[in-house]
Amino acid sequence: MPASFPYASTLARRLGLLIALLLIATSATATPAKAKKHQKNKAKVNHHSPSQRHAAPKPAPSLGLRPELQTLAQTLAERQQLPLPWVRDLLGQARWQASVVQAMRPAPTGTPKNWATYRARFVEPRRIQAGVAFWRAHQAQLQAAQERTGVPMALIAGVLGVETLYGQQMGNYRVLDALTTLALDFPPDHPRAAERRALFESELGQFLRLAQQGVLDPLTVRGSYAGAMGLGQFMPSSWARFAVDGDDDGRIDLLHNAADAIASVANYFVQYGWQPGVPTHFAVQVSASPADLDALLAPDILPTFSAQRLQALGVALPETATTYPGKLALVELQNGSDPPTFVAGTDNFYAITRYNWSSYYAMAVIDLGNAVQAAVQLTDK
Numbered sequence: 165m166p167a168s169f170p171y172a173s174t175l176a177r178r179l180g181l182l183i184a185l186l187l188i189a190t191s192a193t194a195t196p197a198k199a200k201k202h203q204k205n206k207a208k209v210n211h212h213s214p215s216q217r218h219a220a221p222k223p224a225p226s227l228g229l230r231p232e233l234q235t236l237a238q239t240l241a242e243r244q245q246l247p248l249p250w251v252r253d254l255l256g257q258a259r260w261q262a263s264v265v266q267a268m269r270p271a272p273t274g275t276p277k278n279w280a281t282y283r284a285r286f287v288e289p290r291r292i293q294a295g296v297a298f299w300r301a302h303q304a305q306l307q308a309a310q311e312r313t314g315v316p317m318a319l320i321a322g323v324l325g326v327e328t329l330y331g332q333q334m335g336n337y338r339v340l341d342a343l344t345t346l347a348l349d350f351p352p353d354h355p356r357a358a359e360r361r362a363l364f365e366s367e368l369g370q371f372l373r374l375a376q377q378g379v380l381d382p383l384t385v386r387g388s389y390a391g392a393m394g395l396g397q398f399m400p401s402s403w404a405r406f407a408v409d410g411d412d413d414g415r416i417d418l419l420h421n422a423a424d425a426i427a428s429v430a431n432y433f434v435q436y437g438w439q440p441g442v443p444t445h446f447a448v449q450v451s452a453s454p455a456d457l458d459a460l461l462a463p464d465i466l467p468t469f470s471a472q473r474l475q476a477l478g479v480a481l482p483e484t485a486t487t488y489p490g491k492l493a494l495v496e497l498q499n500g501s502d503p504p505t506f507v508a509g510t511d512n513f514y515a516i517t518r519y520n521w522s523s524y525y526a527m528a529v530i531d532l533g534n535a536v537q538a539a540v541q542l543t544d545k
């Protein structure tokens with residue numbers, strides 16, 4: 165858990181106010197803190213909590229005095245058709261989080277990607293073991309989701325493992341604080357700052373709407389620095405669009421209810437075009453010319469090429485893939501200074517990247533889920 169929030173004492177509250185005033189005075193010229201490697205993966209948020217990064221955590225300042233907050237409250241109340249005084253009151257209780265802003269800064273350029281290292285972070289004994297325990301505890305719900313949607317149990321288990329270590333690391337930031345901070349102060353030096361700030365403003369609106377519907381308690385819900393919540397780390401907009409009631413108890417609770425989380429992850433993939441029975445990818449060997457390789461990698465993860473076309477351009481497919489009827493994407497996973505790993509991704513691979521826009525993420529989810537399933541089957545024998 166992170167540093168306790170500054171409600172504990174009047175002294176802390178006064179300190180917060182003081183810092184808020186100081187911040188208002190200096191915000192125009194504030195310089196970023198020391199460059200810290202951008203955490204691309206949501207699951208790592210938990211290693212990033214203020215309590216771990218600073219020896220003596222300072223109370224987060226209140227945002228209540230910022231004039232922009234009033235404008236923001238008005239915008240969101242109108243857009244989501246919420247009572248303005250209620251929105252104002254809630255946003256007034258948000259606390260500014262420096263580490264949330266910091267975490268959004270772009271990664272330093274030139275950092276080589278390394279699939280082997282990335283994979284090893286997630287496909288490792290502790291996470292597999294936690295996955296086996298989760299699988300055993302929720303096998304019926306995983307099975308039911310697979311039967312209803314065609315999304316494999318292993319894939320759902322892989323997502324929940326990579327996202328939150330099966331609910332053990334769901335994030336330490338109050339979602340209200342994270343989203344309000346980013347809606348006001350998304351780092352302006354980010355290449356897509358305006359677009360991203362607008363996105364977090366929209367997510368904050370959706371979060372308030374969920375709160376108003378009584379789905380969650382806006383003052384206590386915690387999540388990642390980006391405002392992702394629960395076992396599957398759903399953003400508020402995803403909660404609103406894709407969350408389903410997995411155990412038919414009339415409520416959707418992605419924070420505490422594994423059945424709801426499992427069914428909602430499966431539904432997410434269904435909504436992004438999951439095709440039952442279709443594999444996610446094929447391992448391939450590439451001996452394409454540099455020019456052909458450029459052409460093959462240009463569409464990135466979007467399935468574009470037929471199996472025949474890939475073969476013609478120097479991509480060796482396994483036997484099972486040569487008759488694959490759909491389109492494929494050639495996906496390159498870099499391994500630092502070692503040769504890259506290549507896979508041919510299907511539409512289902514693409515669907516996984518809608519959960520988190522990264523082929524590294526998609527492969528880690530697939531590999532972890534398969535490792536968990538294999539471990540379950542091994543111990544079943």
Ligand SMILES: [Ca+2]
Nearest residue numbers: 409411413415
């Ligand atoms: Ca439920």
